[in-house]
Amino acid sequence: MKKEALSSSSSGCKTRILAIKDTMEILTGKWKFHIIGSLMLFEKLRFMELLREVDGIGAKMLSKELQDLEMNHLIRRTVLNTKPLTVEYELTDCGRTLGPIIDEIAKWGITYRNTLYHKSETSESLV
Amino acid sequence: MKKEALSSSSSGCKTRILAIKDTMEILTGKWKFHIIGSLMLFEKLRFMELLREVDGIGAKMLSKELQDLEMNHLIRRTVLNTKPLTVEYELTDCGRTLGPIIDEIAKWGITYRNTLYHKSETSESLV
DNA sequence: GAAAGTAGTTTCTTTAAGGAAACTAATACC
DNA sequence: GGTATTAGTTTCCTTAAAGAAACTACTTTC
DSSP: OOSSSSSOSHHHHHHHHHHHHHHHHTTTTSSSSHHHHHHHHHSSEEEHHHHHHHHOEEEEEEEEEEEHHHHHTEEEEEEEESSSSSEEEEEOOOEEEHHHHHHHHHHHHHHHHHHHHHHHHOOSSSS | OOOOOOOSSSHHHHHHHHHHHHHHTTOOOSHHHHHHHHHHHHHHEHHHHHHHSSSSOHHHHHHHHHHHHHTTSSSSEEEEESSSSSEEEEEEEHHHTTTHHHHHHHHHHHHHHHHHHHHHHHHOOOO
């Protein structure tokens, strides 16, 4: 049996771990998924609409999160020269590729809840 | 055109958003994905093995993260009555269902990197 | 000219996350 | 008895994330 070896530094493992780290750094924080989810649903939203749509977020947070997402090319910010000046946010093509991740996460969350309910009846490890 | 309405409180939207919140709360922090990923790769790992495997983590963090994961039924902790006493960690069935999420996230991270490289050549929005 | 709506920014404060180092406690080896 | 290993815990400290409230600046409506 090996002893000092182990360490997953083998082949694609490092790449994989890095890729996961990358993704999670980009999507970090309490609000990113919610903002992206809203933009997936509504296509285009203005700042004030997002502020109302993303339940509980404040202007400062929203502003910061939108900047983050824009820097990472996931959303596009367009200033419209309307009367009182409005700004439109929408997903880029790149941003839209997050669909499958968000689907998986939502799917898992729903299944997980159901699993817990059933498990709690029959015990399991439950503390 | 609607004005005050909007608000995605429609049908399954709330459920979906809650499910995403649930999932992300369970998998929050810098280390959970890395720990789960390691356990997917190695099946069973002891505390010290995880400490070496999960690059950069400290004993306190590892201990806390393992407790979190165990509370959420994603991993199982087994004390073996070996000579100096060892503890074995492994994924539960529930923990193993995270596979697809982690795959999607890893896949996206890799694609995202490639996309950036190509976009940076042809410009895009790039700051 | 006062009020309200647009899109934010600034300041100040609290809370959470994370890390380094030392420490406990049990056992085994020499 | 001294050193090492296992699996953590405890203490102390720093940094990052988040939030509330007030404020800027411009325009439109009444």
